Amino acid sequence: MCKTTLTTIAGVKIPDSKLAVQATELLCEHGNEFLYNHSLRVFIFSVLNGQRAGLKFDPELLYISAAFHDLGLTPHYSSPDKRFEVDGANAARAFLQSNDVPPAAVQLVWDTIALHTTIGIAEYKEPEVALMYSGVGLDVMGEGYEHLSDEHRNAILAAFPRTDFKKKIIPAFFSGFEHKTDTTFGNIKADVCAYMIPGFKSKNFCDCILHSRWSE
Template identity: 65%
Template sequence: MTIHTPKAVAGITLPDSTIAKQATELLLEHGTEFLYNHSLRAFLFAALNARQNKIAHDTELLYVGSVFHDLGLTPHYRSLDKRFEVDGANAARDFLHSHGLSPQALQLVWDTVALHTSPGIAEYKEAEVALLNYGVALDVVGRGYADLSEKHRQDIVKNFPRTDFKKTIIPTFYEGFKHKPDTTFGSINADICACMNPDFHRKDFCDAILHSPWTD
């Protein structure tokens, strides 16, 4: 695995506390170079947004959330029956619990990871939750692309390359939850299943209502 570990990128200093270093080690151990680069880009985009808009936040917790946000896709952390976001959130919470962080910090990071694919909700939560949602969306679908300077984009991608991101991210997502497609109901992940599996049939909420056991 070829990785870059710069001290600062685009004017943003990467956290180097014991917690941050150990979180990064877990990402490198259980993730891939592709997920590592994506996670670090998401953090940097989030941190730049915070700086540009003067959003107060806990940088270390935002970093940990960024590092863990896709670890629920990996064989080590993924479950048989939970959404991948919940698997990642549980892993992040367990990791921080082992470091003795407060219940409030544990819940904040859990929400940050669990809600990173929940547009329309995450942006109204705490700063760290909203920031990671922003950073991930910028990297995956380009939301807020025009708000990022060309210099910052080049600096970030130089250090953490996208490596054919558009063609790689969809199968990467699918690989993480293809064994439990029912967990994608009601989320954007159902689009991934539909894209990758022509035999996938989405559950329909209206059908669920009309076929419930109630008589009226």
């Protein structure tokens, strides 16, 4: 079932503002239970990481970012030629703009979603951006797993089960950009294509340099 009746999980309050509720409804409408559970775990992990680090952040904007962060993988929001992270960011921007959210907050959410897989940059930006990146890293790759208490881990998984996550997440990623594998050039999702497509070879940056139209 998409959407939880719990209001607080592992000490983290699930935002229930009008915007948060609408974002959840879009996640449930265009995503699925697997994506919903992942997105809510990411939000909670992000908040816990923020609390542990003593960071100040906007929980509502962080929640909306979590709700939209993988919606670019879904048919409804997927473009034919953009990275799925950008598709999700664009969807969130349109949603927030339609609700008259201030431009600075809209841009922050856009960056938070667009950069959530960008290793080496996201962690140095605004707290919301860095925390979303850390929450995704924790859920997908187990980064920071040791900082979760057993109590919190059990509570989160009881509310939002992983349901064979390790086996399902790579095909779930791939389904969102198998029609536009070139968008994975230069980013970690090229590894997904290599895993899912026998003999897949991504574009090569050095080839782009050497085969450019410049004479020297």
